[in-house]
Amino acid sequence: MMQPGLDKLPEITVPVEPQPSAADAAPSAAPSAIRLFLQQRSAGRWADGAFRGLMMLCAFSIFAIVALIVFVLVKNSQLSIHAFGFKFFKGTSWDPVSGDFGALPFIYGTVVSSLLAVAIAVPLSLCVAIFLLDICPRPLRSPIAFLTELLAAIPSVVYGLWAVFILVPIMRDNVGPILEKYLGWTGFFVEPNFGVGMLTAGVILAIMIFPIISSISRDVMKAVPIAQREAALALGATRWEMLRMSVLRNSRLGIVGAIILGLGRALGETMAVTMVIGNHPDILKNLFAPGYTLASVIANEFSEASGDLYLSALIEIGLALFLVTIVVNAIARLLVWAVTRGESAGHA
Amino acid sequence: MSGTRTTRTANMNRLHELRRSAVNHFVTGLAVFSTVLVLVPLVAIVGYLLYKGASSLNLAFFIHVPAPVGEPGGGMANAIMGSAVILALASSIGIPIGIAAGVYLAEYGRGRHLGNLVRFTADVLNGVPSIVMGIAAYSLIVAKQHHFSGFAGGVALAIMMVPTITRTTEEMLATVPHAIREAALGLGIPKWRTVLSISLRTASPGIITGCMLAFARVAGETAPLLFTAFGNQFTSFDMTQPIAALPLQIYVYAVSPYDEWHRLAWAGALVLIAMIMGAVTLVRIFSNRGALQGGH
Known part of the structure; x- marks a missing residue:
């Protein structure tokens, strides 16, 4: 994400409410008391109340939106939930004609393509974060950071377009044969390789989640106090030892958070994956083989789903996707918050 | 030894x-x-x-509607118009709600559990997959109306804009020094005027940045439009009917088997990227000029 405040985040000091401590009561408690007094005596008390209410309404509409999404997803998937129960997530057949729906192939496809993406993107993102933070010459730093964040601004469908016409042929003609030759014995890379499949989906997802992981882990690494770095350097550590001992160790929680945020994005990504994964509900070990993900099956079949049960099954898939991404994002946010909050407390 | x-x-x-x-x-x-x-x-x-x-890319791309299969030429005029209408609707719903929620968080909800809860929910909403947003808009609007509509697409995009705008607005308001607010209150200005004319005004470059980023993000979204706006081969401004959108058109053309359509898909992608990069560049200019820098 290109958050405008990301670069400046550490400089923003959160205004601290004056503490009514005994020692410095006079200088710090006074403004607050004056403000309260003025606000209470203000001519616009009623207008103030109304304004506050309006702002609050808008803020609470965020709760309402989330609640409404959950409500419609649960309500509209009742038919499928009652028909299949928990078996829905264990069934492997997806047959709209006979009305038999099982989501396991889609869950498998989603998990495998996302994990593949994370496995490719994490080492690269961390290396780039370290490069930009410590190695890169100053004049190059901001252009490269801007370029990597530009990747985040490219829409999913454009990634898909590029992948269909450029990445797929490369994976089929150049990368595929090499992997098959050297790693074919593992069973993960078995011909025939048409270029569209799980591996290509993983690669395009990796390119898409790279900017998120890289920019957030750069921020949490930046949050490590300078004193920690200097202490390590003063003990004679090389740059790598300093990074390992003071930077990576102190920011590991936030880095894990960044990785999980990237994973959350990969799990829900729709368009680019739909265009290159092959869209075939199989559970195969072979990464060259086509797969299908939760998001892709919704994108492909939702608007032409005939019959209430079919539609309901697709909405249940949406519900599952929603719940999984909510949990993954909540964990990631808590981890990132834990780190950055500790940092702001350390500054104060 | x-x-x-x-x-x-x-x-x-x-x-x-x-x-x-x-x-x-x-x-x-x-x-x-x-x-x-x-x-x-x-x-x-x-x-x-x-x-x-x-x-x-040529002039026909901007002024013609898609040609039937097999005929050369044609353009995406309807898709560009459709995208503009949908995005205008999304912005006019999403931006006011997002800014107001940000104002609540920064001016009223600081250090409160309720504020933290709103903040957390906004962050989580930010991570909801866009395709799920599409399903929600479909169930709430399209299923009730019994046909696809541009309005449903606009609402889905508006919801996606809210969390980004809320969080940037809050962050930017937090950089406004307290002394300025207190000075306004000291002059007898009511709090609501203080928020509107002092706090929001001081933080406006940053807030505009947030709005542009949210806009840039939803401008390229395809998944929520698949079964809300649905797409249309003809020019239409009727928000109660299916309407064309640029990302949607790119998707349809990219997965089609026709070379002529592939060509149009590339041209469409270039126009889309140019639009988004334009927005991001404007953001850079705005955020560097007149931003409040360490004014404590």
Whole structure:
């Protein structure tokens, strides 16, 4: 994400409410008391109340939106939930004609393509974060950071377009044969390789989640106090030892958070994956083989789903996707918050 | 005896030093290599877009509607118009709600549990997959109306804009010094006027940045429009009916088997990217000019 405040985040000091401590009561408690007094005596008390209410309404509409999404997803998937129960997530057949729906192939496809993406993107993102933070010459730093964040601004469908016409042929003609030759014995890379499949989906997802992981882990690494770095350097550590001992160790929680945020994005990504994964509900070990993900099956079949049960099954898939991404994002946010909050407390 | 031991330790020390410095250089090299590796797809994507898109971009693309299969020519005029209408609707719903929620968080909800809860919910909403947003808009609006509509698409995009705008507005308001607010209150200005004319005004460059970023993000969204706006081969401004959108059209053309349509898809992608990059560049200009920098 290109958050405008990301670069400046550490400089923003959160205004601290004056503490009514005994020692410095006079200088710090006074403004607050004056403000309260003025606000209470203000001519616009009623207008103030109304304004506050309006702002609050808008803020609470965020709760309402989330609640409404959950409500419609649960309500509209009742038919499928009652028909299949928990078996829905264990069934492997997806047959709209006979009305038999099982989501396991889609869950498998989603998990495998996302994990593949994370496995490719994490080492690269961390290396780039370290490069930009410590190695890169100053004049190059901001252009490269801007370029990597530009990747985040490219829409999913454009990634898909590029992948269909450029990445797929490369994976089929150049990368595929090499992997098959050297790693074919593992069973993960078995011909025939048409270029569209799980591996290509993983690669395009990796390119898409790279900017998120890289920019957030750069921020949490930046949050490590300078004193920690200097202490390590003063003990004679090389740059790598300093990074390992003071930077990576102190920011590991936030880095894990960044990785999980990237994973959350990969799990829900729709368009680019739909265009290159092959869209075939199989559970195969072979990464060259086509797969299908939760998001892709919704994108492909939702608007032409005939019959209430079919539609309901697709909405249940949406519900599952929603719940999984909510949990993954909540964990990631808590981890990132834990780190950055500790940092702001350390500054104060 | 003791002399040889010292030399041996010295040698081991030297070896150890060498290994440490080798590891250091190796990691440095790895970091440089990875950065280059990551820049390759970026350059490849932008390069191919420019190469493929520019060669198939012409005036007809902007003023004609799609031609039937097999006929050369045609353009995406309807899709560009449709996108503009949908995005205008999304912005006019999403921006006011997002800014107001940000104002609540920064001016009223600071340090309260309720405020933290809103903040957390906004962050989580930000991570909800866009396709799920599409299902929600479908169930709430399309299923009730019994047909696809541009309105449903606009609402889905508006919901996606809210969390980004809320969080940036809050962050930017937090940089406004308290003394300025207190000065306004001291002049007898009511709090609501203080928020509107002092706080929001001081933070406006940053808030505009947030709005543009949210806009840039939803401008390229395809998944929520698949079964809300649905797409349309003809020019239409009727928000209660299916309407064309640029990302949707790119998707349909990209997965089609016709070369002529592939050409149009590349041209469409170039126009879309140009729009988004334009917004991002404006953001850079806005956020660098007149922003409040460390005014404490």
